[in-house]
Amino acid sequence: MDREGRPVAEAPALGRSAPKDAVGVWTARVPASSANLGSGFDVLGMAVDLELVVRATFDPEAPGALSIAVAGAPPAAGAAADGAASIPNDETNLIYRAFRAALQAAGEPVPGVRFVIESAIPPASGLGSSAAAIAAGLILARGVLGARFRIDDGLALAVRLEGHPDNVAAAFFGGLVAAWAAEEGAVSVQMVRRELPLRLLALVPERPLSTASSRAVLPKAYSRPDVVDALAKVALLVSAVKNGDWGALKPLFADRLHQPYRLPLVPGAEAVFRLANDRRCLGMYLSGAGPTIMALFLDEAERAAWLEGARPVLEAYGFRPLELAPSAVGARVETPEGETLAW
CATH class of the missing domain: 3.30.230.10 (Ribosomal Protein S5; domain 2)
Structure with a gap:
């Protein structure tokens, strides 16, 4: 570099x-x-x-x-x-x-x-x-x-x-x-x-979602409060990642620019996002244009324990978990x- x-x-x-x-x-x-x-x-x-x-x-x-x-x-x-x-x-x-x-x-x-x-x-x-x-x-x-x-x-x-x-x-x-x-x-x-000591869980729904469809639902313009919210959260998120302050991530994944418009395109997404309230989950966000939802964890044990409790909801809405790492x-x-x- x-x-x-x-x-x-x-x-x-x-x-x-x-x-x-x-x-x-x-x-x-x-x-x-x-x-x-x-x-x-x-x-x-x-x-x-x-x-x-x-x-x-x-x-x-x-x-x-x-x-x-x-x-x-x-x-x-x-x-x-x-x-x-x-x-x-x-x-x-x-x-x-x-x-x-x-x-x-x-x-x-x-x-x-x-x-x-x-x-x-x-x-x-x-x-x-x-x-x-x-x-x-x-x-x-x-x-x-x-x-x-x-x-x-x-x-x-x-x-x-x-x-x-x-x-x-x-x-x-x-x-x-x-x-x-x-x-x-x-x-x-x-x-x-470059190195992120985290474990990921990609929750992949049964139905794919094209990027074009996902972008089509976004607004043409945003309010000043929504833009300021995004600027503040992305700055804090970058700082938290660089400093390894993983406990600070969860509220920073909540945004107003794209997730509120895209989540309705993913059946069951709101129910899955509620599972992020579990203390073992560091946070959750819509990956790219979706429909995959990404959840973050400190280690494999936390991920496994969270997944065990989340399975009924994931299976009810057809989400397939993929265990990943950065x-x-x-x-x-x-x-x-x-x-x-x-x-």
Whole structure:
């Protein structure tokens, strides 16, 4: 990180100046992410330990060729969801779109591509599946292009594809980050805390919820008291996380900017949120655009005890618990020679 705490990295020289040299299998690994954390709307993002893995091979002799295979299926967002079917196998695939956009921006021809994708991230669940896909495509491009594809270029392109910086910043760097995208396209990221000694419980409902649907219910403007409430809480939340004051978190997750409008879209959400009153739960918030609800705990024992008491409510409304932890590791790619490269 630089003097201001911003993660920066220069790629080691990989001995490659163009995609034509990118032979062998490249393996990208990217964490899921949980965004907003209450009032940190479109600003705060936390990497979590579900992973997207993409194994890529490139054929410069077949430009434009594309083959995408899915190894297994991610945990379904709902009982009837088909995880494999939710991953496009054509040019609309976000991993490919991000990879192609990066090479085109660098003035390089796009080689033939084969991706084998394995994802543990539930789609359309508020756990950053699209941000992980974008980050995977861009870290693959970083590996192929080397230092010509700078971190600032990657972040700006990721935000253009995703629309907001919180999830992609967490996917890039790991940890808990704050991010801001300026109108001219520049993206600023600060690492709030890389290592978080917490345990998480992602409560995933049966029905997925698209980000577009979740954003459509938000108001066009907010009152001054609501904005001041958000500013105060996000400042206190960042300070509490940096200082490890975990007991201060619970009231700071309550926001007025997005959760009051989105929770009615998630059947049973209000009943689940009432379970946060249990002393063993450090707090609860709607993860990203939803529908997943994220609960935080000090350790595995507290999480297990809380979950035992919460099961009747969770089962009544069809919430599936996923036991997770924050991830300190962001996107990285393993070269054909076994070298690991991160941002």
